[in-house]
Amino acid sequence: MNKRLILLVLALLLPLSAAAQVLRFATWDGSENLGIQRRIAAAFEQRHPGVRVQLEAYGGGFNQKLSAAFGARNPPDVMMMWNFPLYHRVLEPLDAWQAREPAFASADLVPGLLRFASAEGRLYGVPAGFTSQVIYYNKDMFDRAGLAYPQPGWSWEDLAALSRKLSRPAAKVYGYGLDVAPDPYDFQGYLWSAGARMLGADGQRVQGEFDSAGSQAMFSMLLGLLDQGLAATLGVGDGKNQRQLFVADRVAMLMDGAAFRLELAQDGKRYGVAPLPSFQGRPAQSVVSVSSLAIARDSTQKALAWQFIRFYSSAEAVRLRQGDLPVLMSVARELRLQEDPLVQPFYAMALSMQEVPAFLLNPRWTRASAVVRDAIQAVFLKQGEVGPILGKAALKAERKLQ
Incomplete structure (x- = not known):
């Protein structure tokens, strides 16, 4: 060759x-x-x-x-x-x-x-x-109102008090932005902070968990923010783009993960980050x-x-x-x-997360997750009373796991 x-x-x-x-x-x-x-x-x-x-x-x-x-x-x-x-x-x-x-x-x-x-x-x-999830706050809105920034150890009562001083509902300006159509995964942190869960530790029980007293208390508190004009409804209607509302100084505080800080950096927006507030004396927990x-x-x-x-x-x-x-x-x-x-x-x-996310407790959780998602949205869109909506959803979601 x-x-x-x-x-x-x-x-x-x-x-x-x-x-x-x-x-x-x-x-x-x-x-x-x-x-x-x-x-x-x-x-x-x-x-x-x-x-x-x-x-x-x-x-x-x-x-x-x-x-x-x-x-x-x-x-x-x-x-x-x-x-x-x-x-x-x-x-x-x-x-x-x-x-x-x-x-x-x-x-x-x-x-x-x-x-x-x-x-x-x-x-x-x-x-x-x-x-994890944190509270982003709009420094421009806080500074104009002469308010101190949120600090570790604050509570939902503190957030509501700040929102009263920041909100002007007639001008569509709000202290807090609440995602009323959230991913159920992200919403678990709200419930954990109230001593509640979507799914029991056994990976089977939804009844008595998602519709528990703690869960209903958290939903009622958040509904109160909406009813008093202290929170914007994010995720539906005009509130779909939370980034635009935050940058436009129409929402002073909202909950989100780390990716949001990169978006705000691109906008050149002055913002701060605070831990999640506590609820009824319980330590706040975030999903990870x-x-x-x-x-x-x-x-x-x-x-x-x-x-x-x-x-x-x-x-x-x-x-x-x-x-x-x-x-x-x-x-x-x-x-x-x-x-x-x-x-x-x-x-x-x-490091605050002590609970276990539902999908890790039951591989069939995705079957129930859609039921929970619809119930959360139904509560915030006021399609019925909190207790009956959560109770009906808990029963239906539990059956999905069987």
Whole structure:
């Protein structure tokens, strides 16, 4: 075989060799976060010559596309994941992989995040990002009213008192913005702070939980804010875009997660962040939303996939993910985020969560969640009395779990 023929054969073989090292990574991120994902993938490729990370941006159709890929037995090797109770049977258990690496910094993770990446007592993911819920307040509105900013240890009574001084209902200006069509997941924090739940600790009972006295007390308090003209109804009608209302100085306070601060930064809006207020003397609790990385059980490149997850979870990659709150406490300390008043409340509220979200208690919770969502909206749109609406929904939701 002459030299020219050898070079031709090598040229034909090289693409095949490279193709065998393609690692597929599915993400729901878009926009700027997608650019960060690409930088992380490029950094991983530099450390693994001959490997190419194929970033698959599923966007808003993430769940549908991922389910279709699993159904076709052609899933990505690595994927973003949050609903482990639903997907864990098609994912690779990671306990053995983690045990092989004593240096795995699980102790450095924000406390409590690993429970979101587990199902039936086994680990299926590694946390990559998180957020809790806090109260954003509009500094311009507070300053014009001559009011002190909210401080840790405040209560819903304090929030209502501030709202009375900030609200001008005739001008459609309100102290608080209440999402009256919320994701039930996010709304759990309201109930936990009142000593109530959507789903009992046994993962079966909705009756006596969602319609409990504590739950009804919280709903009644929030309805009172609406009835007195102290709160705008977000999520429906003119209140769909809370960002615009906040920036336009029509809403002084609202509850949201970490992504909202990035939107406000783009607007150049002066704002502050406070922990959630307490209710009837009980400590406030926030829900925590966690995104993790998981490996498909059908992946043929599990060792490489694990190395990618380990790199994605390293301090180097965590620093690159500027849109996320760092899941590593060491990075948070390095960046002095515990001293940043716009960030520290997120960590404080993440540590406040003592309850377990409903979807982690019962993998069939998605069947009941829509019933709960409709009931919440029915209460706030005043389609009946609080007690009967919640009682009827509790019965119906519990039947959905059977």
